[in-house]
Structure formats: structure tokens, C-alpha cells
Amino acid sequence: MRELLAQIHYDSWILPILLLVPLIGVAAIFAFCRAAPASGDVEYRGGSRARWIAVVTLMAEFVLSLGMWWAFDEARTGWQFYIDAPWLPDLHSRFTIGVDGISLFMVLLTTFLMPIAALGDWTSVRTKLRTHYALLLVLTTGMIGVFVALDFLLFYVFWEIMLVPMYFVIGIWGGTRRIYASEKFFIYTMGGSLLMLVAILVIWQSVGADTFSYDQTVARLALSPVQSLWLFGAFFLAFAIKVPLFPFHTWLPDAHVEAPTGGSVILAGVMLKMGAYGFLRFALPLFPSVAMLPVVRGIIIGLAVVSIVYGALVAMVQPDLKKLVAYSSISHLGFVMLGIFALTMQSVQGALVIMISHGVSTSGLFLLVGMLYERTHTREIASYGGIARVVPMFAAFLTITALASIGLPGTSGFVGEFLVLVGSYRTYPFAAIIAASGVIFAAVYLLWALQRVLFNPLSNEENRHLSDLNRRELGMMGVITLVIILLGVAPGPVLRRMETATAQLIEHVERGSAFAEQQRAREQTEQP
């Protein structure tokens, strides 16, 4: 496989192609599908063709990206599939893209989930199909761009641009409170990122005002402690909102609940990972001295633990199934943040595995909730009960995905949470112990929900005639289950590919903070 990929020079064109293919899909949709008729809200030919084009494009995108799994050289440090082309010479910005062991899996997660998201909207989105699928494709380019950009301006452009399609997806095809949810989503995210924009400009200024390149900036950046603290704050706000870390999480339940199924899959599966990715790629390497200050680190770890427990407790009392899943995301992302800031080899790798695992299992949960909603038009847990006998396939998949989300050994969720807890116990034992209770809470709220939805006596007569999963739904859930189990049983190949980049990151951060420490000590001795 590897030789074949090398022969076709896979590594020199794959990333631009991944960015380009969805846009070709957009062009094809607008070229080959007629707009909806004015009377409009029924299925029409142009719309279903747009749907097919989008799904085929996204599947092709996934197949193309799969080669990265084999072509990726796990022993090599530095960027792979690296492209550096001129873009805006007058603004010192270049089109620099590349991946390492951290972003590789984010890209693969995106390309894996996007066709599923598009399929998930197959029947739930019934109006304006052409625009809907075009937006999903644009979103794909934007999200992949965020994960591969190695130039600050380019990163910022991708970071902002993916907001727009998501905003329209929630606002046009969302639930009853979609306008409120979409606006909140937009303003929260933009509010955080605009301060990051100022921070990016200050950094650009302080490294000599001649480059936005990630590598050069990291190498050259030398800031006063006060400056670093402020700039770290700006980056922290942008990423903490996106993660979301308590208390910046309030946009999440609204956006996730109101979004159509595909939108929720993308939000939970990919977009939440961008915040965590931002910490790993930008906030930590740029400001190691601040991020490793005991106070700062303590606060963030504290917020992470609060997120874990708070998310779990709030999820426990939700009467709405989709909201329950949304709040469980806050809890899971708390684990990710704990893993990142505990900064040991296991905990960071664990955080990365949770990012993948949560992306897959929560997407599965959202899909299943969406399937149930399409059949009954309610998400109230109370209106279900005992449907396991009516829809056995649905029940089986819901159980597997929920168990993965809880972190049952043998599923992907276990690997990540175990690594985070083991890793963070070495640096923050107390936080690790409280966080471990989050796993128990997760078992409580998910198993309780399972019981009330699937197993209690069948109380609602209307549920007696639910239809079980169809082939499209089976296919989606089958693929998701496969990944959950594979990752749970054999995480080795994934962990191996992450190892080099993680080790490099940790070493860089520790060296940076040790250097800052020395300098501080020297200054103190110099002052009598």
C-alpha cells in the first residue's frame, strides 16, 4: 500500500485535493441540480440529485483521505503531506498546510463523519436540499482547513469561515428555537475568535512583523511574561468557548439540540474537537511558560473537572434525549481538557483518543436520537419505554453506542478515559480521582436513559408500531460500531501514529516552561 501511494506521489497532493474535492462537489450541485420549484417544500428531482452528489463526493473524500493512514510515517517528526505555496505576499501570509500525528486523526475523523452526517440528513432535511448539501460540502473544506493550516492568517480564515455554513444549517433547517440557537452559536464563537485575531496580530508584530508562518513564529516568539499571559488569555477564550469548557458552554445545548441531525453530528463530532485541537496546536506550544504556570494550569484543570461533573449531573436530569447527549459532550470534553493540561504522554494521547472516540460515539447517539425523532416526532424520554421489543436493531445499536460513550472496556471510550485518568493521576491525582467519578455518573445517566427508553414496560401505545432501522440507517450505525470496537480492541496502531507528535509537543512545552522558569530565577537573583 505504502509503495503504491509513494508511486503516485500521494503525499504531495492529498491535502490540497481534500480541500478542493468538496468545492468541486458544490460546483457540481449548482451546475447539475435545478433550484427547488417555487411551491417548494416537497422532494423534487434536483434536490435528491444534490443529495446524491454530496454523499458521493464526501465518500470519495473519505476514500482519498484513507491513504493518509498508510502514507503517514509514524517515526518522522515534523510535518507530513506538507505544502507551502505563496498566497498573500503583501500580507506575509503563505498557503502552508501539513499534518502531524495530532491533526492526522482530526482530518480522518472529519472525512469519516461527513458522509455519515450527509446520510443522517437524508430524510430529516426535506427543504432546500440543494443549499443544504452545498453548505455541508463547504463546511467540510472549512473544517479540514482548520486542522491542516500552518499559517496563522490561513488558520484564522478557516476557523471563521466554517461558522457561516453551520450557522445557516442550524438557522434554516433547525428546530423550533433555531434562530435563537444559531445566533447564540455565531456570536459566542465569533466573540471568542476576534480577540484571538488581535492576539495573532500582536504575535505577528512581536516576531518581526514579516511572517505568519506557524513554524517560524513558534521558533522566534519571545514575549514578556505579562504579554504572554494576555495573549494566552485571548487564545484560551477562543478555544475554551469552542471546546466548550465550563462556564463558556451555554451555547452548546442550544446549538446541538436545535441543529438538524447531520448538523448535530458535525457539531459534536468535529467542531468541538477544534477547541481542543487549538489548545494542542496553538495555545500550548506558543505560550508554554503561561500554560505551565501552576496557577493557570490549576484553574484550567479545575474547570475541566467542573465540566466533567457538571455536564454529567445536568445530563442526568434532562427529560429530552437530545439534550442529554448534548450535555454528555460537555462532560467528555472535560476529560479531553484534563488530559491535555495534565500533560503526560498517556494523558495527552488519551485526550486524543477521547476526541476520536467521542466524535464517533456521540455522532452515533445523535443519529439514533434523530432516527427516533423522525419516527415519533418527540424526544421526550418519558414518552418512550419498552421499545426494545419493537425495534430490536435500534435497541442494540443504541446500547452499544451508549456503552462506548460510558467507556466500557472493549470500546473506544474506555481506552481514552483510562489513559487520561492514568496519565493525569501522575500530575494531578486529586483531579483524576474526581474525574473518575464522571465515568460513574456517565454510567448512571446513560444506563438510566437506556432503561427508560428501551426496557421499561411499553407504556405508550403509539410506540407499538415503530419501524426498525432501514438499510441506510443500518449501514451508518454499522460503520460507527465497527470503528468503536476496532478502536477499543486494538488502539495500538492509532496510538503509535500519535506518539511522535505527542512526545514532541510535551518536550517542547516542558523545555519552554523550564526556560522561562530559569529566566525568572535569574532575574530574581540579579535583583538584590
Added chain:
Amino acid sequence: MHLDLAHPGHLTIAVLPEVILAVGAMALLLIGVWGPETEERARRVGIASIGVSLAALGAVAWMWSSGVTSNVGLVAVDGFRWGTSAVVLVGAILTQLLSLDDNERIGVRGSESYVLTLLATCGMLILLGARDLIMVFIGMEFMSIAVYILAGIDRRSARSAEAALKYFLLGAFSSAFLLYGIALIYGAAASTNLAVIGDRLADPAVAGSSLFIVGVALLLVGFGFKVAAVPFHMWTPDVYEGAPTPYTAFMAAALKAAAFAAFVRVTLEALPNAYELWHGALWWIAVLTMVVGNVIALAQNNLKRLLAYSSIAHAGYLMVALLTGTEAGAAALVFYLFAYTFATVGAFGIVCMLGHSVTNSDNLSEYAGLWSVRPGSSAAMAVFMLALLGFPLAGGMGFFAKWYVLQAALQAPSPQTRLAIILVMTSVLSAAYYLKVIIVMFFRPRPEGAPVIAPAPSATRFVIGASVAILLILGVYPSPAVRLARASSPLGDRTVVPELRSPEVPTAAADSSGVVMPEVSLAQ
């Protein structure tokens, strides 16, 4: 080519674009009244006026590219003038195109509206080239008087008449402030030439005299009115709402650009040595303008009023560029004005389009569900809103405009970090009302029995389409515009970076009164 401005022939070449506009306006005025007043004749005059503006734009481009220079005199011959003139002329041409369709609709059949637009543009160009306070005043009045009439050109509309009267009264008031300020500055510096004033102010006795300080304060008030900065903005929403839409676009884009450019030239060329004096006052005006403009815009349900408050907010952002006091700031300002012109005129173009089918085309509720009937125009409006918001790619150039202003603010010798932070925070606020327009158009259903929206007439459609295309193309690849903005940053032959005066500068050898005997030195 080097021009000697004392030489009449050379002076004529230096003001070639203005001459083209003035002569063209006179000729069209005669042609317009040379027969019965019909719509067809008015339209033909309108098309001819676009030709005249294009010719002036050509003259600007020619003089810019041929690298003409001059000595210090009444008019400036430098990149800043050409760059800003190009922006204003583009804004004027777009306005003229919009008014071709709109005048027919509201029944303005006389050709004088086109002539007045040309004259106002001529005034703006004079203002942009002014290197003398007297020229600044002449240009400002020339421009304003024509625009007062344009605001009231719809004679049958009471709101239009109200707008014109309100604008005229407050405008006359502000002109008086400006003129009095000029007189006092002349009293202190003994010259009205910007470059000469700049040199005289090196003497702290002149710069510290109360005559001069009061003069600068009055000057700031006068400019504050023209650029609609808070607290001198009260006229803006009423006038923008009442004036016929194309002329609202003209005021929001071209007039603001011209007034701002003149403001920049006066502060950076004549007053760099009084940097602390105007910096403190303008700092607060900028902050107030950003905050008040954005906050009040949140409450608007009338699209024209919303855009009026948005234009006030943008005046605040532009002031941040001005406050940097650097060439980079001036370049950022030109770039910003360029992007802002397309976004604003485009947005008003959509209002014009709706005006053909709906009586209250400025009422936001008329836009509900517009996407389901006019998807293209709605998408264009979304681009304009995102451009005004400063969003990358989808908002096109708007992002780089804000980026540039922020960059200039942080790069200045005295970095304006606080202003930059206030700018981005108020931008977040502005998202709420720009998104409101998008929400209404895209997320709300089209109400039952809503009027059918006709497609935009050809000229209006051209304006909308061209604005979107330019915003988006330059949003992906802004380098050409960046280069033009850079080329338009040098003001005259002097460096504009303010040398912050240190307090140790000896204050000897100065008349204690600080007043120097006046001497006439219009041209050297």
C-alpha cells in the same frame, strides 16, 4: 512629471479630474434643460454623467500611474489623493447607476440630480486634493450643498424634504464650526497651508497657544459632523432614512470617504506635532462612536436606519486607523473605505431593488423570507452584511479591511492596543444586527400574501453583482487592492509618522503670547 503649482497651466493639470467633472456637469446641465423634461432625456443625461465620472476616474488613474509630483501648494499631488479619489469616484459611479433606476421609479424626472451628483463628486475631489484649509472648506461646502439638494430631490416626499432641511441646518452649523476653527488656526499658525502649519507647529509656543487649541477643537467638531462621529451624529439616521436610497448610499459611502480622507490629511499633515492634543480627544470620540453606533443599531427595525447606525460605527473603526497617525494607518483607511464603499452601496442597492415592488422598502419586515423568492439577491445581501461585519471569505474584502486597521493600530509607534480590543468587542456587538438582517431574509418564512418581488432592473443588478464580485474576489486574493492602498499611503513629501514631542524640547525663542503675526502664504 513635476508640476509647479504656481504656474496656472500646471495647476490646471494638477486638478484635471476636478476640471473634467465640473465641465461635464455644466455641459450636462445645459443639455438637460435644452428641451422638454422627459424620463428618456433624464436617463440619457444620467448615462452621460456616468461617462463623465469614468473620464475623471481615467484621469485619476493616468495621473496616479504616471507618478506626477509637485511642489507644496494649494493642492496635493500624491498617492493619497489619487487613491481616495478613485474610491470616491467608484462610489459616485455606483450611486449614479442606482439612481438611473430609482429616479424613474420615484418620479424624479429632471436631469439635475445627475448634475448635482457630479458637482458633489467634484467637491469631494477638491476636498481630497486640498492641501490648504481654505481649499478644505471650499471643497467641503461644494460637496455639502449639492448633497443637501440631493437629499431632498424627491420633492413629493415629506420625509425627503425633512431630511434635506435637517441635513442643511446641521450641516450649515458644522460648516460654521469648521470655518471658525480654520480662522483660529490661521490666527495661531499664520498660514492656511497644511504643510506650512505643520512646520510652524514645531514651535511649542504656537502649538501650545490657546488660540490654536480652540481652533483645533472647533476643527474636530466640524469634521466630526461630516463623518458622523458620536456625539455629532444626530442627523445621520433621519437624513439617511429620508433621502432617496441611492443618495443615502452616496452619503454613506462617497461623502464619508471624502470627509475622512480630508480629516486624515489635515491631522497627519498639518497637526502631527500636535499629536497629543488631538489624539486624546479623538480617542474618546472613536470609542464613543464605536460603542454608541453599534449599540443603537441593535435596536433598529428599519434597514436604512440600521445601515445609518452601522455607518456611524464604521466611522469609529476608521477613526482607529486615523489615530495610529502613521502611513500604514492611512493605507488601511484607504483599503477600508474601498471595501466599505462596495458593501454599503451594495446593501443600499438591495433596498433600491425592493423599492420597485414594496412601498416601505426600508422596513425590515418586508425582507422576511426573501431568500425563498429572490435567492440571488438575498445571498448578495448576506455577503454585504458579512463584509460590513468583517468576516473572512464569505464577507470577502471586509475581513482584510478590519485586519488592516487592526494591524495598523497594533503596529503604530504608540500601539493602540486598547482601541484594537474595543474595535473587536464592538464588532462582536455588530454581529447581532448584521445577523438580524440575514435571519429575517433566510430563517423566517415568507408571510402569506407578501408582495411579489420583481427582479432588480439592469443597472441596479449590475451594481449589486459587481459589488459582490469585487468583494469576494478581493476577499480571496486582496493583493492588488493592498498594493493600491500602499501606493496611496504617502501624503505629500513629508513623513507623517508623528514624532511624539518629548517634554524636554526647549521652549525658548517663542513669543510668549504664542500668536505670530499673520502673513499670507497660500502657495510657496
